[in-house]
Amino acid sequence: MATINLGAIKFNWKGAYNNSTAYAVDDVVSSGGSSYVCILASTGNAVSNGTYWSVMAQAGTNGTDVGTTLTTQGDILYRDGSGLQRLPKGTAGQVLKMNSGATAPEYGTVSSGVPNSSVVNTSQGFFSSSTHSQWLDVTALDTSLTPSATSSKILVLVSIDGAIDTHHYLWNIRVQRKIGSGSFGNVTGLYSPNDNDGSHRSVRAEYDDNGSSTCASFYMDSPNTTSAVTYRIAVYNGSGGGTLYLNRNGSGSDNSSKWQIGAFSKISLIELKA
DSSP: OOOOOOOOSSOEEEEEOOTTSEEOTTEEEEETTEEEEESSOEESOOTTOTTTEEEEEOOOOOOOOHHHHOOSTTOEEEEOSSSEEEEOOOOTTOEEEEOTTSSSEEEEOOOSSEEEEEEEEEEOOOEEEOOOSSEEEEEEEEEEEOOSSTTOEEEEEEEEEEEESSTTOEEEEEEEEEETTSOOBOOBTTBBTTTTTBSSOOEEOOSSTTOOEEEEEEEEEOOOOSSOEEEEEEEEEOSSSSOEEESSOTTSOOOTTSSSOOOOEEEEEEEEEO
């Protein structure tokens, strides 16, 4: 029976190229990081000779040795215009940010918009008044903060829990400010001259005597001082009748034995460095 030479039916890996080895078609060798396949039986013909060899896989460009670039715990790797670079770790309190040219990261100190100090005043005390259509100061909630710089801003957070013993009547709050030993007064951004100088829209007392309602909002103030800044809350019963209660339900009770317990009022001040 005649014998038919089918040749290699798959690639034959021969390892690194050897000039003295006889190679057959479909033999594959490595050289210089690339691999080559023999296309014509060859002995002593370098892989660069295209008559005998074709490139199977071309070697890529060597990358940066990250192990030698990053040398210290906390280092960060980034790329600049020429390649991979090391950014040494920052110091305690610093944050990662872009440099002034916006071309590379760096560590630095954030000087604006960062809370610097804060104070919270919470009142669960009883307050009531049957006076109508007049602002009434709630001095128990007077809260002060001394800014560290004239450029600082103060975030004022207010939540006042109240109720009126007459169903569906309306009440409101006002936030005023004084600096040092000065007097309390309205400040732009803390009140609305279009709503009887109120700092919040009027809210309606709930129908059920066991319920209450809340005036809650926040304000950003720029007192431009390093003296103590004090904020005062006043309340306003604008319905012409009924008794207004704070931290109680519409019947003047703390409701401790019922389903809706009387809440509490508070004012929080947070200094933000500019």
